[in-house]
Amino acid sequence: MAEMIATRDAYGKALAEFGEKYDFLVLDADLAAATKTVNFKKAFPDRFFDCGIAEGNMMSVAAGIATTGQTVFASSFAMFAAGRAFEQVRNSIGYPHLNVKIGATHAGITVGEDGATHQCNEDMALMRTIPGMTVICPADAVSARAAVEAAILHKGPVYMRFGRAPMPVIYDSDYRFEIGKGRVLKDGKDLTIVATGITVHMALSASETLEKEGISAAVIDIATIKPIDKDLLLTYAAKTGKILTCEEHSIIGGLGGAVCETVSEQCPCIVKRIGIEDRFGVSGKAMEVAAAFGLSTENITEKAKELARK
Amino acid sequence: MLEKRKQELQKIAANVRLGILEEVYNAASGHPGGSLSVADILTYLYFEKMNIDPKDPKKDDRDRFVLSKGHTSPALYSVLAHRGFFPTEDLKTFRKYGSYLQGHPDMKGIPGVDMSTGSLGLGISAACGMALSAKYNKKNYRVYTVIGDGESEEGQVWEAFMFAAHYKLDNLCAVLDFNGLQIDGPITDVIDPTPFDEKFKAFGWNVLEINAHDFDEIENAFRTAENLKGAPTVIIAHSVKGKGVSYMENKCEWHGSAPKKEQYDIAVAELSEYLAKLG
Numbered sequence A: 001m002a003e004m005i006a007t008r009d010a011y012g013k014a015l016a017e018f019g020e021k022y023d024f025l026v027l028d029a030d031l032a033a034a035t036k037t038v039n040f041k042k043a044f045p046d047r048f049f050d051c052g053i054a055e056g057n058m059m060s061v062a063a064g065i066a067t068t069g070q071t072v073f074a075s076s077f078a079m080f081a082a083g084r085a086f087e088q089v090r091n092s093i094g095y096p097h098l099n100v101k102i103g104a105t106h107a108g109i110t111v112g113e114d115g116a117t118h119q120c121n122e123d124m125a126l127m128r129t130i131p132g133m134t135v136i137c138p139a140d141a142v143s144a145r146a147a148v149e150a151a152i153l154h155k156g157p158v159y160m161r162f163g164r165a166p167m168p169v170i171y172d173s174d175y176r177f178e179i180g181k182g183r184v185l186k187d188g189k190d191l192t193i194v195a196t197g198i199t200v201h202m203a204l205s206a207s208e209t210l211e212k213e214g215i216s217a218a219v220i221d222i223a224t225i226k227p228i229d230k231d232l233l234l235t236y237a238a239k240t241g242k243i244l245t246c247e248e249h250s251i252i253g254g255l256g257g258a259v260c261e262t263v264s265e266q267c268p269c270i271v272k273r274i275g276i277e278d279r280f281g282v283s284g285k286a287m288e289v290a291a292a293f294g295l296s297t298e299n300i301t302e303k304a305k306e307l308a309r310k
Numbered sequence B: 001m002l003e004k005r006k007q008e009l010q011k012i013a014a015n016v017r018l019g020i021l022e023e024v025y026n027a028a029s030g031h032p033g034g035s036l037s038v039a040d041i042l043t044y045l046y047f048e049k050m051n052i053d054p055k056d057p058k059k060d061d062r063d064r065f066v067l068s069k070g071h072t073s074p075a076l077y078s079v080l081a082h083r084g085f086f087p088t089e090d091l092k093t094f095r096k097y098g099s100y101l102q103g104h105p106d107m108k109g110i111p112g113v114d115m116s117t118g119s120l121g122l123g124i125s126a127a128c129g130m131a132l133s134a135k136y137n138k139k140n141y142r143v144y145t146v147i148g149d150g151e152s153e154e155g156q157v158w159e160a161f162m163f164a165a166h167y168k169l170d171n172l173c174a175v176l177d178f179n180g181l182q183i184d185g186p187i188t189d190v191i192d193p194t195p196f197d198e199k200f201k202a203f204g205w206n207v208l209e210i211n212a213h214d215f216d217e218i219e220n221a222f223r224t225a226e227n228l229k230g231a232p233t234v235i236i237a238h239s240v241k242g243k244g245v246s247y248m249e250n251k252c253e254w255h256g257s258a259p260k261k262e263q264y265d266i267a268v269a270e271l272s273e274y275l276a277k278l279g
């Protein structure tokens, strides 16, 4: 059984770890205990600044800090980082292309009990439309840690999406994060499952079941939603002719949208999308709600079978 | 302030106003009213106060300026051009396709612009970030920002005021361009943000009040602000929207419309006459 760790935990630990090596500040908006920036706060109290419950101000403050050449992280829940503060992220950070790293936790439906007001299934769509914004959605704790370092080393704005609920660790500690590169976790010829975030481990187990039933499914982890790995997607669109996208996000504008945009222009093939189907979330236990919204190994397996038969 | 220096500044400010009109007239677009009301403050900051170098606009220890009321870019551009950051001839290209003089301040493409602004309420927060970074990095530069009185209706302005006081950003000085007008009418009719002084004090700031068109008062206020430690300072600058062009003064209609040819000629004639009087 794989170890279970929430990517937000990996994020907080990574901040504290890399704080030794790199010079950056961290801002939060009264959610340090939940976003896990509290780890950094404890390690480097003079480099942590709470902005209070004022996310818009926090994003523009981060922008101002970045103009002075100082790298800075700003954290809140995805709903407030990308939602409430969308315009501040766009105009204060995106337009001047400033070196701000947004660590957005509690993304997606697996927020669970808090329900629809806190389940942000729109953040990748919002952030993806900002010119020059890098959007990252790591699949597990190992890649989340590596993504934090990649973001620090990258010059320019980065939006990172982390989850609240513990998820299986799938990568080994020698994993290296390369912004803009997808990763083929399993090769296949009948269809390609393109997954991101918490659906990557589901896609992997689905592919094993499919294999047993004679369906050869490739599995790709797209951890960088933008810039997306066009070459890899086009290669697999050509090779398998069928793509199934999986994401803990609206099927509008996120990974599914990005994949459709990519293949439709250069190598049209059928793309089926699994994700939140244009509706708001509901309260419940994280994985219970996720499954109810189609995010499960079973549903991925079933949808992959349907697609393979087409 | 020495009479001679005051007169020089008045002349520069008059030329800055001519530049504002040239920009807006040639673009047939832009915001003259609030540009004219803030012209003296910006002239003082860039010609007297701030540690800046037009030849090295990004030098590390420079004082920073954020025009939070970014729509009054014509004033900032005219001051920067007259101060030598770029040629005054370029002012004619303001808002034109292909020009670097974008409708609202763009720090990426315009020498001397420290922060991109235009969406009201965001700039003052960015100024807070610059001031915070200066404290953390033990830098001595100061940060200046100008907000509009209408702009103060944005909630984020008050988030920024809370933030700056909480982190004791005494290296930050904000100016409120109190011209009494916004787009839909007088600020007290639209949605009344006054009284400013009591609100700012309650938010933990030092508060100074001046006539925005009097260089002695402007100088005293900025000097005082520099010496006030432990809290940020806001200067409530009582100004006249459209200042310097008779038919634009205190008129809401000149917030965001450009003069036609005859109107432009009248404005230029008025300011030229004023310049001639100054000698």
Ligand SMILES: Cc1ncc(C[n+]2csc(CCOP(=O)(O)OP(=O)(O)O)c2C)c(N)n1
Pocket: B031, B033, B034, B035, B037, B069, B071, B072, B118, B119, B120, B121, B147, B148, B149, B150, B151, B152, B177, B179, B181, B182, B183, B241, B255
């Ligand atoms: C967030 C935002 N809302 C609306 C506008 C449109 N707008 C531009 S100027 C302005 C009025 C500003 O009034 P004030 O702050 O008093 O400026 P001034 O009088 O100095 O020109 C408005 C509403 C904007 N630029 N940003």
Ligand SMILES: [Mg+2]
Pocket: B034, B148, B149, B150, B177, B178, B179, B180, B181, B182
């Ligand atoms: Mg006004």
